[in-house]
Amino acid sequence: MLNAIVRCALLLGLAAPVAASDCTARDFLGLTLPDSPGRPAIAIALETAYPGLYVDEGQGNVHMPDGSTVLPLGGVTGRDPAQRLDSPTIAEQFFYTYPLAFDLGPRQVPWTDPGRLRNPAFFEALYYSTQAEAAADMRRVTYAPTGTRFVLGDRTCAATQLDAALRDIAGQGIDYSRFFRNVGGSFNWRRIAGTDRLSAHSFGIALDLNADLGGYWRWSGAAPGAAQRYDNQIPEGIVAALERYGFVWGGKWHHFDGMHFEYRPELILHARLSGDRA
Numbered sequence: 001m002l003n004a005i006v007r008c009a010l011l012l013g014l015a016a017p018v019a020a021s022d023c024t025a026r027d028f029l030g031l032t033l034p035d036s037p038g039r040p041a042i043a044i045a046l047e048t049a050y051p052g053l054y055v056d057e058g059q060g061n062v063h064m065p066d067g068s069t070v071l072p073l074g075g076v077t078g079r080d081p082a083q084r085l086d087s088p089t090i091a092e093q094f095f096y097t098y099p100l101a102f103d104l105g106p107r108q109v110p111w112t113d114p115g116r117l118r119n120p121a122f123f124e125a126l127y128y129s130t131q132a133e134a135a136a137d138m139r140r141v142t143y144a145p146t147g148t149r150f151v152l153g154d155r156t157c158a159a160t161q162l163d164a165a166l167r168d169i170a171g172q173g174i175d176y177s178r179f180f181r182n183v184g185g186s187f188n189w190r191r192i193a194g195t196d197r198l199s200a201h202s203f204g205i206a207l208d209l210n211a212d213l214g215g216y217w218r219w220s221g222a223a224p225g226a227a228q229r230y231d232n233q234i235p236e237g238i239v240a241a242l243e244r245y246g247f248v249w250g251g252k253w254h255h256f257d258g259m260h261f262e263y264r265p266e267l268i269l270h271a272r273l274s275g276d277r278a
């Protein structure tokens, strides 16, 4: 029903970008998944994650929440993993299912990086195409026990979701302060090291905890596709709270980035729809 309304609004050109004032924290592990028999999990995940977005699987298109941008959903190509990582289709963003369990086994399979595949056109349409536009939309979110500040945006409610996750973490009664000292940062308009692709930090949807405790595959000296060994120090309580509010963790990636969390609720929802209910 809601989907039909969104579709009508899009057809009539009535859809508007979601404003910051519309943000209310959502629990992506607990919310009821739409009952949409016959629709692909990718479509349900994207539409639930990003209100105003509509997937027309018949035409193979994604109508973005801005109400005007239409992008090809694309398929899963037979390219090698490095090429797929460099320029994934929107469908290929779901190529690796994000493991909801606190299990670092799946990441040992080379190139299993659920969340590291990002279609540039999708992210620019969802977020920003210039640094100035992004910077104007950012706000501070604070982890109260240490006063640590992060800067994220609310274009898709990432800042609101982070605030809810940090309150959850603070409420666990565990001293996590060392993970929130010397944090690696949050909003930062930049390219990913070693690539031409914009980092998720450019869009105000990512944060890095204490870099000394995170672990990063490039610093480990591993070659691409051969980063099996990762000695994790990030506690499950932090990871689980952030996942609940829509953030995936780079510690579950083959090319591990243990300090990095990124707002990708579609991947959490897709994992649930795919039957991985931790």
Ligand SMILES: [Zn+2]
Residues within 6 Å of the ligand: 201, 206, 207, 208, 259, 260, 261
């Ligand atoms: Zn990061």
